[in-house]
Amino acid sequence: MSATHPHDLECLTIEQLEKIAADRMDKQTRDYYNEGADSGSTLAENRSAYQKYRIRPRVLRDVSKIDTSVDIFGFKNTIPMGVAPTAMQKLAHQDGELATARACREAGIVMGLSSFSTTSLEDVKGVLGAEQPGVLQLYLFEDREESRGLIARAKKAGFSAVALTVDTPMLGRRNLEMKNQFRLPRHLKSANFDRGGKEDGVVAEEKGDEASKRTRDRGDSRAGYHDGARWVSPTGRITFHSHGPNPTLNWERDIDWLKQQCHPEMEVWVKGIATGEDAILACHHGVDGIIVSNHGGRQLNGALATLDALPEVVDAVRSMNRKMPVHVDGGIRHGTDVFKALALGADFVWIGRPVLWGLAYKGQEGVRLCLKLLSDEFRLCMGLAGVTRVDEIGKEYLAKINRDGFVSKL
Numbered sequence: 001m002s003a004t005h006p007h008d009l010e011c012l013t014i015e016q017l018e019k020i021a022a023d024r025m026d027k028q029t030r031d032y033y034n035e036g037a038d039s040g041s042t043l044a045e046n047r048s049a050y051q052k053y054r055i056r057p058r059v060l061r062d063v064s065k066i067d068t069s070v071d072i073f074g075f076k077n078t079i080p081m082g083v084a085p086t087a088m089q090k091l092a093h094q095d096g097e098l099a100t101a102r103a104c105r106e107a108g109i110v111m112g113l114s115s116f117s118t119t120s121l122e123d124v125k126g127v128l129g130a131e132q133p134g135v136l137q138l139y140l141f142e143d144r145e146e147s148r149g150l151i152a153r154a155k156k157a158g159f160s161a162v163a164l165t166v167d168t169p170m171l172g173r174r175n176l177e178m179k180n181q182f183r184l185p186r187h188l189k190s191a192n193f194d195r196g197g198k199e200d201g202v203v204a205e206e207k208g209d210e211a212s213k214r215t216r217d218r219g220d221s222r223a224g225y226h227d228g229a230r231w232v233s234p235t236g237r238i239t240f241h242s243h244g245p246n247p248t249l250n251w252e253r254d255i256d257w258l259k260q261q262c263h264p265e266m267e268v269w270v271k272g273i274a275t276g277e278d279a280i281l282a283c284h285h286g287v288d289g290i291i292v293s294n295h296g297g298r299q300l301n302g303a304l305a306t307l308d309a310l311p312e313v314v315d316a317v318r319s320m321n322r323k324m325p326v327h328v329d330g331g332i333r334h335g336t337d338v339f340k341a342l343a344l345g346a347d348f349v350w351i352g353r354p355v356l357w358g359l360a361y362k363g364q365e366g367v368r369l370c371l372k373l374l375s376d377e378f379r380l381c382m383g384l385a386g387v388t389r390v391d392e393i394g395k396e397y398l399a400k401i402n403r404d405g406f407v408s409k410l
């Protein structure tokens with residue numbers, strides 16, 4: 001990941017990438033990708049939380065050989081960082097998820113794929129190949145058959161895990177998404193659910209089942225956009241607006257069901273844990289891993305920044321004496337952020353928007369650049385902090401800046 005490249009001089013930080021990408025996206029896409037829910041305070045705090053910590057570097061420790069790699073799903077990932085699942089990547093670039101998969105493969109980095117990708121899970125896994133792990137992000141639909149089919153396909157394609165998103169019982173209030181009446185353009189499709197022709201998107205509503213009745217009662221439709229009060233334009237297609245949110249999800253029924261569908265071939269992770277209490281429940285219900293996430297600030301505005309939620313989740317999992325991995329996402333824009341998250345107890349981090357900005361910038365090449373910037377920065381941070389292996393990173397490397405400006409060791 002350290003070879004220099006001509007494009008590197010054009011864009012040397014993720015902040016620069018964000019700015020360049022903003023100019024390359026149409027307004028609908030830029031707003032959809034970049035906004036958070038409501039006032040966007042959680043979106044902003046996901047980033048600013050990292051400023052509350054400073055690194056305590058150690059010196060005179062031979063750092064001539066640094067190993068940034070970690071093991072994940074039996075794969076030697078080049079850095080403790082993966083690409084978070086984000087929907088509809090062809091909005092950013094015509095090659096969409098395939099470009100991301102190619103860049104992940106090139107960089108030796110695990111890829112998360114959204115259920116609502118614009119490329120099918122089979123095609124993405126085809127690019128990743130047998131070695132490179134893929135994680136399918138799952139929205140568990142009220143129509144179980146649809147989800148059962150998707151899980152079976154992921155298993156067959158060789159995904160290592162599913163990550164059930166649990167912070168979307170309802171869709172967060174995204175003002176620009178509403179204002180723009182955001183929807184997938186006609187030339188793109190939710191590729192995992194598109195069957196083509198007449199059968200395309202035939203869903204339970206047309207079969208008149210109970211789940212659909214509940215969906216109608218909630219005021220949702222089966223496709224389209226939100227007009228501020230309800231979902232509009234019932235076409236019968238499966239869209240993220242119509243099928244993503246599922247208010248019926250619960251620990252008892254759904255996690256056990258999911259484990260039955262996935263194990264032993266695929267692990268079951270939950271994405272969207274933000275409290276110690278839920279981390280303990282995740283342990284009790286035998287999930288294989290947790291991702292501390294607030295959906296990039298797109299769901300519950302006013303929720304804790306993920307870095308602030310991380311310590312209580314880590315403590316809770318440790319209190320259970322279970323070796324369950326704890327990952328975190330949200331607001332990670334620097335290699336030093338990766339280091340800080342690990343020092344606070346995360347085993348691994350995931351990045352969302354920066355990858356989309358890379359895609360918008362230059363497709364595969366832009367994602368490659370994004371991953372390289374963060375990887376190079378992380379390696380440098382390790383060296384300058386006096387660490388040569390990822391498992392050496394602990395809270396002794398951090399100090400916290402309190403509100404009053406005082407610095408305290410952790």
Ligand SMILES: Cc1cc2nc3c(=O)[nH]c(=O)nc-3n(C[C@H](O)[C@H](O)[C@H](O)COP(=O)(O)O)c2cc1C
Pocket residue numbers: 032033034046084085086087114115116137165271293294295296297298329330331332350351352353354
């Ligand atoms: C445009 C966009 C689409 C997303 N789509 C999904 C999705 O389909 N499923 C999901 O679980 N999370 C989704 N996320 C959330 C990401 O997986 C991740 O939690 C978040 O982006 C991390 O924060 P960051 O963007 O600050 O890195 C999406 C995020 C964005 C910005």
Ligand SMILES: CCCCCCC(=O)C(=O)O
Pocket residue numbers: 087116139168170171172240241243244245295298
């Ligand atoms: C919460 C319903 C599904 C949304 C799918 C895309 C997504 O996660 C996003 O944040 O946007």
